[in-house]
Amino acid sequence: MLSAERLSSGMNCSCSSSSSQCGPHLCGSGSSIGCSSRCRLTHRRAHSRGGASIVMVQCARAPSPDQEGAAAAAAASIAVSQSHSKSLVQTLVSQSVSTNGAGTNKVPTVDIASAATAGVLETDGGSTRTQFVAETLLPTRHGKLRLRGYKHSVDGGLTYTEPTAIIAGNVEGREDVPVRVHDACYTSEVLGSLKCDCADQLNLALDMITDNPPGMVIYLQQEGRGIGLANKIAAYALQEEGLDTVDANRALGLPDDCREYTSVRNILLGLGIKSVQLITNNPRKINELKSLGLCISGRIPCIADTCNEHNEEYLQAKQARMNHLLEERQSCFWNHEGEPALPSIATQAKQKGIRTGIQVPDLSPAASNSPTIPFNGGNGAVQSSQQQQQQQKQKQ
Numbered sequence: 079m080l081s082a083e084r085l086s087s088g089m090n091c092s093c094s095s096s097s098s099q100c101g102p103h104l105c106g107s108g109s110s111i112g113c114s115s116r117c118r119l120t121h122r123r124a125h126s127r128g129g130a131s132i133v134m135v136q137c138a139r140a141p142s143p144d145q146e147g148a149a150a151a152a153a154a155s156i157a158v159s160q161s162h163s164k165s166l167v168q169t170l171v172s173q174s175v176s177t178n179g180a181g182t183n184k185v186p187t188v189d190i191a192s193a194a195t196a197g198v199l200e201t202d203g204g205s206t207r208t209q210f211v212a213e214t215l216l217p218t219r220h221g222k223l224r225l226r227g228y229k230h231s232v233d234g235g236l237t238y239t240e241p242t243a244i245i246a247g248n249v250e251g252r253e254d255v256p257v258r259v260h261d262a263c264y265t266s267e268v269l270g271s272l273k274c275d276c277a278d279q280l281n282l283a284l285d286m287i288t289d290n291p292p293g294m295v296i297y298l299q300q301e302g303r304g305i306g307l308a309n310k311i312a313a314y315a316l317q318e319e320g321l322d323t324v325d326a327n328r329a330l331g332l333p334d335d336c337r338e339y340t341s342v343r344n345i346l347l348g349l350g351i352k353s354v355q356l357i358t359n360n361p362r363k364i365n366e367l368k369s370l371g372l373c374i375s376g377r378i379p380c381i382a383d384t385c386n387e388h389n390e391e392y393l394q395a396k397q398a399r400m401n402h403l404l405e406e407r408q409s410c411f412w413n414h415e416g417e418p419a420l421p422s423i424a425t426q427a428k429q430k431g432i433r434t435g436i437q438v439p440d441l442s443p444a445a446s447n448s449p450t451i452p453f454n455g456g457n458g459a460v461q462s463s464q465q466q467q468q469q470q471k472q473k474q
């Protein structure tokens with residue numbers, strides 16, 4: 079069972095979730111406001127905590143079980159929260175009730191205008207902000223998922239991206255929540271490109287959280303590791319000439335990776351999540367999130383096991399040059415002794431007979447054509463191609 083409880087038992091937290099070392103996670107206790115079941119009447123509650131904020135929830139009509147779940151989830155997630163050090167506040171987008179036609183159908187609508195000033199989580203003096211807009215319950219091929227929309231700006235609102243939090247179950251106020259922070263990959267997720275493993279990783283994570291709630295995927299519009307889609311296409315063009323994924327960026331004068339994760343921090347804080355088990359193979363991502371003050375209590379490998387002729391070199395480059403932990407048995411980022419390695423999500427799913435849509439190869443030592451790439455490092459440093467060549471020569 080790939081549950082947070084099971085996983086947490088095998089992982090050492092780098093910091094205690096109850097200690098201040100973990101940074102400013104929010105205390106969700108007592109701050110959530112739940113919409114009572116079978117709520118028929120307009121219900122409005124104001125809640126103030128620590129001089130923080132006001133939450134208003136309105137339910138216009140009796141919900142169906144699904145709607146009720148969504149409303150309850152939305153209401154539960156509307157936590158008035160407070161950081162240990164300064165005011166990090168999530169307020170609900172205030173909802174107004176508009177009438178439809180003869181006024182018999184009351185339809186709750188999101189008041190975007192008030193959302194511009196409410197629902198803002200700030201991380202600094204004001205230039206970085208993440209604003210919660212709305213939540214819905216989305217039926218998907220993975221199951222029903224809560225989808226929360228945000229607007230995130232790092233320049234005081236001049237420009238913004240739209241992160242989403244895709245949630246299975248109730249994550250509010252919890253510790254050790256399995257979370258995947260996933261960056262957009264138009265080429266694989268929309269066009270079905272075989273050049274990378276991004277879409278497969280997304281599907282794995284969504285299957286994992288729906289099969290083992292609670293859990294969440296935070297989806298960020300940071301295409302091409304932050305360089306943008308057109309630049310990524312330019313990088314692909316250079317890769318056709320023989321450059322690898324890192325050198326192609328450099329040849330364009332672009333950074334290897336310029337993703338920023340302040341929205342992740344804000345979203346997690348807003349939900350009162352105290353610590354996360356990060357679903358990733360990327361040590362840099364873990365370090366970046368830790369440096370934002372988040373408590374990463376463990377790592378869940380996300381190995382799609384879909385090596386093919388088009389992505390083999392790409393995966394090798396990710397492992398050798400960006401230190402991704404892609405070896406099946408190199409499962410845990412944290413250096414705690416004596417822990418048994420956790421198999422990848424795909425393999426665990428296979429063992430449990432859960433469908434993932436991902437073909438899982440036989441990784442037993444007996445299997446001669448295992449596509450798993452041997453692990454050869456993991457210190458977080460990116461290697462240059464010169465370093466790689468030197469290493470290869472030394473091996474020879």
Ligand SMILES: Nc1nc2c(ncn2[C@@H]2O[C@H](COP(=O)(O)OP(=O)(O)OP(=O)(O)O)[C@@H](O)[C@H]2O)c(=O)[nH]1
Nearest residue numbers: 261262263274300301302303310313323358359360
């Ligand atoms: N610049 C560039 N970006 C790529 C390339 N292939 C995929 N991407 C982008 O890489 C991002 C995903 O980053 P990865 O480094 O593959 O993986 P990660 O998310 O850092 O690590 P995991 O959490 O383990 O998946 C997505 O935004 C993709 O659009 C490429 O060849 N060049």
